Amino acid sequence: MRLRPTLLLVIASVAALGASRPAARTVHHLAPLVRADTNARVRDSLMNDVLQKIEGKENLPADSVFKNIKLFKGRPAGQLLRIMNGGWGRSLGVGCAHCHVVGEWDKEDKVQKQIARDMSAMVAQINAQLLPAIKNLKSERPIVNCTTCHRGDVKPALNLAADPPR
Numbered sequence: 001m002r003l004r005p006t007l008l009l010v011i012a013s014v015a016a017l018g019a020s021r022p023a024a025r026t027v028h029h030l031a032p033l034v035r036a037d038t039n040a041r042v043r044d045s046l047m048n049d050v051l052q053k054i055e056g057k058e059n060l061p062a063d064s065v066f067k068n069i070k071l072f073k074g075r076p077a078g079q080l081l082r083i084m085n086g087g088w089g090r091s092l093g094v095g096c097a098h099c100h101v102v103g104e105w106d107k108e109d110k111v112q113k114q115i116a117r118d119m120s121a122m123v124a125q126i127n128a129q130l131l132p133a134i135k136n137l138k139s140e141r142p143i144v145n146c147t148t149c150h151r152g153d154v155k156p157a158l159n160l161a162a163d164p165p166r
């Protein structure tokens, strides 16, 4: 067998790699913590469409630029769009269409839109009241946000993934 020395060399170098880089081997077995955000590109382009339409008004209060604002009153219009995209959309791993009929942004066609407002109120209450009432936490100001629970998914997990193979 002419191949055998080469094969041995390969095995030896793989073993050496493994020995010198144990961390790399551990990482190999870990399941991805967050799903790939496959909706990101479409979201970016829809956000940019709206940003273009409101050009020059990005820093005006959202309620003076948009039609149906309850939550973001007084916050900059451009910031609302960045939160829709990089905050909520990314946290839940969804496109704009999860909460909106695309283009009909002011309408209340989808229940998810109001749920998002209610979730936001829940997060505010956790951060303002419930967490500060817990003593002896490590952080001076511990907080949660959408990602804390959603981690790229619409439905937060109740169980951890199965243990990786050992």
Ligand code: HEC
Residues within 6 Å of the ligand: 043, 044, 046, 047, 050, 065, 066, 067, 068, 069, 070, 071, 072, 073, 081, 084, 085, 088, 089, 092, 094, 095, 096, 097, 098, 099, 100, 105, 106, 112, 113, 114, 116, 117
């Ligand atoms: C998780 C749900 C959710 C996602 C995802 C989402 N939105 Fe929204 N969107 C809302 C809510 C809730 C409001 C109303 C905010 C308020 O009441 O202040 C809103 C309001 C808006 C408005 C203001 C409309 C008006 O005239 O009143 C625009 C524009 C908008 N969204 C664009 C987008 C775009 C673009 C995306 C994707 C990049 C997106 N949204 C993704 C929930 C969502």
Ligand code: HEC
Residues within 6 Å of the ligand: 088, 092, 112, 113, 115, 116, 119, 120, 123, 144, 145, 146, 147, 148, 149, 150, 154, 155, 156
């Ligand atoms: C404390 C954990 C927690 C946090 C923080 C949280 N959520 Fe949720 N969210 C949930 C749970 C639980 C559900 C219900 C899932 C189910 O239907 O079983 C949910 C459902 C939703 C849904 C409905 C999804 C669907 O289409 O069925 C939306 C929209 C949503 N959350 C948006 C948000 C947004 C936006 C934030 C941040 C402002 C947020 N959530 C923060 C726990 C959380």
